[in-house]
Amino acid sequence: MNASAVVVAAGKGIRMGHTVNKVYLTIAGKPVLYYSLKAFDEIDWIKEIVVVVSKEEMEYCQENVVKKYIFKKPIKLVEGGSERQYSVYNGITNTKVDCEIIAIHDGARPLIEKETVIKALKEAYLHKAVALGVPVKDTIKVVDGKNFILNTPDRKYLWAIQTPQVFERNLIIKAHQKALEDGFLGTDDTILVERLGYNVKVVEGDYRNIKITTPEDLIVAEAFLKK
Numbered sequence: 054m055n056a057s058a059v060v061v062a063a064g065k066g067i068r069m070g071h072t073v074n075k076v077y078l079t080i081a082g083k084p085v086l087y088y089s090l091k092a093f094d095e096i097d098w099i100k101e102i103v104v105v106v107s108k109e110e111m112e113y114c115q116e117n118v119v120k121k122y123i124f125k126k127p128i129k130l131v132e133g134g135s136e137r138q139y140s141v142y143n144g145i146t147n148t149k150v151d152c153e154i155i156a157i158h159d160g161a162r163p164l165i166e167k168e169t170v171i172k173a174l175k176e177a178y179l180h181k182a183v184a185l186g187v188p189v190k191d192t193i194k195v196v197d198g199k200n201f202i203l204n205t206p207d208r209k210y211l212w213a214i215q216t217p218q219v220f221e222r223n224l225i226i227k228a229h230q231k232a233l234e235d236g237f238l239g240t241d242d243t244i245l246v247e248r249l250g251y252n253v254k255v256v257e258g259d260y261r262n263i264k265i266t267t268p269e270d271l272i273v274a275e276a277f278l279k280k
């Protein structure tokens with residue numbers, strides 16, 4: 054299998070409330086983004102890693118992540134957009150055409166493990182579109198604008214979706230182009246493929262694969278890493 058990894062890191066990290074983009078904050082002495090790239094760098098099927106960064110942070114990322122640590126794969130930096138979806142689009146359209154599979158990952162998910170990525174890649178090869186996810190542990194409520202409960206979906210059908218999300222290259226590019234044409238913005242990439250009428254498989258991931266979003270997530274991630 055020839056696959057590309059696209060790791061998006063061009064967000065602002067507003068919910069983290071830090072002056073530095075959260076992907077450059079450190080866990081156990083290394084930047085969050087370093088860990089998010091590492092699992093992909095170790096997989097033979099992955100032929101390249103495209104990292105999507107904001108224009109202002111391009112040089113910082115090159116010096117403090119790409120050059121500072123040793124990666125086996127070629128790492129290409131491309132510019133991000135104002136929304137995650139636009140960043141992903143710029144990433145996927147800058148992948149090699151001879152890589153038939155693309156794994157899209159949040160730079161803010163540093164605890165992803167090599168074995169979990171391999172599982173997702175294998176499933177994507179069979180099913181064309183997959184996302185990692187974990188069954189939700191809490192009861193989920195749908196509420197109205199004033200926080201009154203409208204309904205309670207059956208938990209056995211609810212999964213919290215993570216990245217990587219892995220797709221056949223042509224399919225994910227087509228799905229993004231259609232979303233752009235329609236002015237549709239989604240919070241992940243599978244929704245864009247769902248809109249085309251394709252079945253997307255959820256592959257069981259790992260509860261530790263958290264997204265670093267708010268300050269307490271850094272403490273949790275560091276605790277997991279130390280284990």
Ligand SMILES: Nc1ccn([C@@H]2O[C@H](COP(=O)(O)OP(=O)(O)OP(=O)(O)O)[C@@H](O)[C@H]2O)c(=O)n1
Pocket residue numbers: 061062063064065066067068069076105133134135136137138140141159160161162264265266
């Ligand atoms: N315009 C954007 C927005 C987000 N991302 C990336 O998408 C991932 C998931 O997004 P999120 O956790 O929402 O990150 P931020 O947008 O940085 O956070 P916030 O919403 O708190 O500002 C992150 O790795 C982030 O860098 C991106 O590449 N381009």
Ligand SMILES: C[C@](O)(CO)[C@H](O)COP(=O)(O)O
Pocket residue numbers: 137159214215216240241242264
């Ligand atoms: C793609 C994602 O990580 C799946 O859980 C998530 O939807 C990103 O959302 P955010 O709004 O960018 O935090």
